[in-house]
Amino acid sequence: MRMIYGDSIVSTVAKLCITANYKLRTDVKQSLKIAGRREKGLAKYALKTILENIDIAAKEHIPICQDTGMAVVFLEIGQDLQVKGNLIEAVQEGVRIGYKNGYLRSSVIDEPLGERRNTGDNTPAIIHTNITAGDKLKIAILPKGFGSENASALQMFKPTDSMKKIENFIIETVRKYGPNACPPLIIGVGIGGTFEKCAELAKKSLTRQIGKLNKDLNSRKLEKRLLKKINSLGIGPAGLGGKTTALAVNIETYPTHIAGLPIAINISCWALRQAQAVI
Ligand code: SF4
Numbered sequence: 001m002r003m004i005y006g007d008s009i010v011s012t013v014a015k016l017c018i019t020a021n022y023k024l025r026t027d028v029k030q031s032l033k034i035a036g037r038r039e040k041g042l043a044k045y046a047l048k049t050i051l052e053n054i055d056i057a058a059k060e061h062i063p064i065c066q067d068t069g070m071a072v073v074f075l076e077i078g079q080d081l082q083v084k085g086n087l088i089e090a091v092q093e094g095v096r097i098g099y100k101n102g103y104l105r106s107s108v109i110d111e112p113l114g115e116r117r118n119t120g121d122n123t124p125a126i127i128h129t130n131i132t133a134g135d136k137l138k139i140a141i142l143p144k145g146f147g148s149e150n151a152s153a154l155q156m157f158k159p160t161d162s163m164k165k166i167e168n169f170i171i172e173t174v175r176k177y178g179p180n181a182c183p184p185l186i187i188g189v190g191i192g193g194t195f196e197k198c199a200e201l202a203k204k205s206l207t208r209q210i211g212k213l214n215k216d217l218n219s220r221k222l223e224k225r226l227l228k229k230i231n232s233l234g235i236g237p238a239g240l241g242g243k244t245t246a247l248a249v250n251i252e253t254y255p256t257h258i259a260g261l262p263i264a265i266n267i268s269c270w271a272l273r274q275a276q277a278v279i
Contacts, residue, residue: 001080001081001082001135002078002080002081002082002135003081003082003083003084004081004082004083004084004137004279005083005084005085006083006084006085006086006087006089006090006093007085007090008279009083009085009087009090009091009094009137009139009279010090010093010094010097011094011097012094012139012277012279013073013090013091013093013094013095013097013098013139013141014094014095014097014098014101015098015275015277016094016098016139016140016141016275016276016277017071017094017095017098017099017102017104017141017143017275018098018101018102018104019275020141020142020143020273020274020275021063021064021068021069021102021104021143021273022057022058022061022062022063022064022102023057023058023064023275024054024057024058024064024271024272024273025209025272025273025274027209027210027211028186028210028247028270028272029051029054030210031184031210031211031247031248032047032050032051032054032184032247032270033051035047035184035237035243035244035247036048036051038243038244039236039237039242039243039244041241041242042236042238042240042241042242043236043237043238043240043241043242043243043244044242046236046237046238046240046242047184047237047244050237050238050270062103063102063103063104063105064271064273065145065269065271066105067105067107067145067146067147068099068104068105068107068122068143068145069107069142069143069144069145069146069273070107070108070122070125070126070143070144070146070149071095071099071122071123071125071126071141071142071143071144072125072126072128072141072142072143072144072203073091073095073125073126073127073128073139073140073141073142074128074130074138074139074140074142074204074207075087075091075127075128075129075130075137075138075139076130076132076136076137076138077129077130077131077132077137078131078132078133078134078135078136078137079131079132079133079134080133080134080135081134081135081136081137083137088127091125091127091139092123092124092125092127095121095122095123095125096121096122096123099121099122100121104122104143105122106118106119106120106121106122107122107146108122108123108124128200128203128204136278136279137278137279138276138277138278139276139277139278139279140207140274140275140276141274141275141276142203142206142207142272142273142274143273144203144268145182145269145271147180147181147182147269148181148182148185148267148268148269149266149267150177150180150181151173151174151177151178151180151181151185151267152173152202152264152265152266152267153169153173153177153264153265154195154198154199154262154263154264154265155169155262155263156195156260156261156262156263157169157260157261157262157263158260158261159258159259159260159261161261166261166263167222167225167226167229169263169265170187170189170226170230170249170263170265171226171229171230171233173265173267174187174230174233174235174245174246174265174267175233175235177267178230178233178235178239178245178246178267179235179239180239181267181269182238182269182270182271183235183236183237183238183239183244183245183246183269183270184237184244184245184246184247184270185230185245185246185247185267185268185269185270186206186210186246186247186248186250186267186268186270186272187226187227187230187246187248187249187250187265187267187268188202188203188204188205188206188250188252188265188266188267188268189202189205189226189249189250189251189252189263189264189265189266190202190203190204190205190251190252190253190254190262190263190264190265190266191219191251191252191253191254191261191262191263192253192254192255192256192261192262193254193255193256193262194256194257194260194262195262197254197262198254198262198263198264199264199266201252201253201254201264202252202264202265202266203266204252205250205251205252205266206250206266206268206272206274207274208250208252210247210248211248214250214251216253219251219253222249222251223248223249223250223251226249227246227248227249230245230246230249231243231244231245231246233245237270247270
């Protein structure tokens with residue numbers, strides 16, 4: 001059994017929070033560049049400005065966006081790994097330190113229906129854990145801004161509902177909320193499982209690299225079809241019109257109950273930030 005100390009988790013998480021907020025994912029940046037080549041007019045200008053913003057942030061070590069998000073953390077914990085100390089507390093402490101040292105905005109409030117006081121250190125983070133084989137700890141941090149989080153949706157379909165109805169739900173969600181979610185968007189879709197599982201799948205699907213093909217052929221076809229239809233909505237970069245409303249549609253599926261068909265959509269803005277490490 002391999003052992004790691006809470007301190008190394010704290011420092012790794014702190015660094016990841018800063019890196020994720022200063023440096024955009026390479027695949028997202030590349031995809032924005034490609035989109036810029038096929039756009040013209042205002043759409044081209046919007047993408048050029050976004051790309052300049054990304055470069056300035058990386059060069060000057062400042063956040064890509066003022067909304068530095070609620071920290072969403074995916075932990076893959078090797079079953080042959082022992083953590084000395086409290087794993088969850090170590091992650092929360094890392095977020096606390098990372099947001100403070102990186103001068104990242106604290107956006108988390110305590111009681112959603114109460115006084116909504118800012119907790120002052122961007123904690124608590126949202127932590128998803130998964131037990132895997134091996135003796136390593138994989139940590140992925142996604143700072144999630146709420147301009148796009150608010151554009152998300154979930155619906156419990158009937159197993160008899162048609163594919164057309166499901167596609168319409170996804171497309172109409174983007175049509176309705178997409179313009180306020182800072183497009184070009186990355187659309188995460190979770191299909192199956194339970195109410196909460198499909199939401200988690202939708203979020204997790206955002207971690208898949210843009211352009212990386214879905215292993216499942218049917219999902220891959222659906223991703224392609226949805227992306228085409230979403231891009232024909234004409235919302236465009238920054239909502240100014242154009243061909244690029246979304247950069248990708250990523251679908252994740254999971255077996256579900258005979259009586260149900262849960263579908264969740266989790267939307268990310270162009271600022272799809274993510275950093276990960278293995279310790
Ligand atoms: S939706 Fe994204 S780009 Fe827009 S303000 Fe929020 S974090 Fe920033």
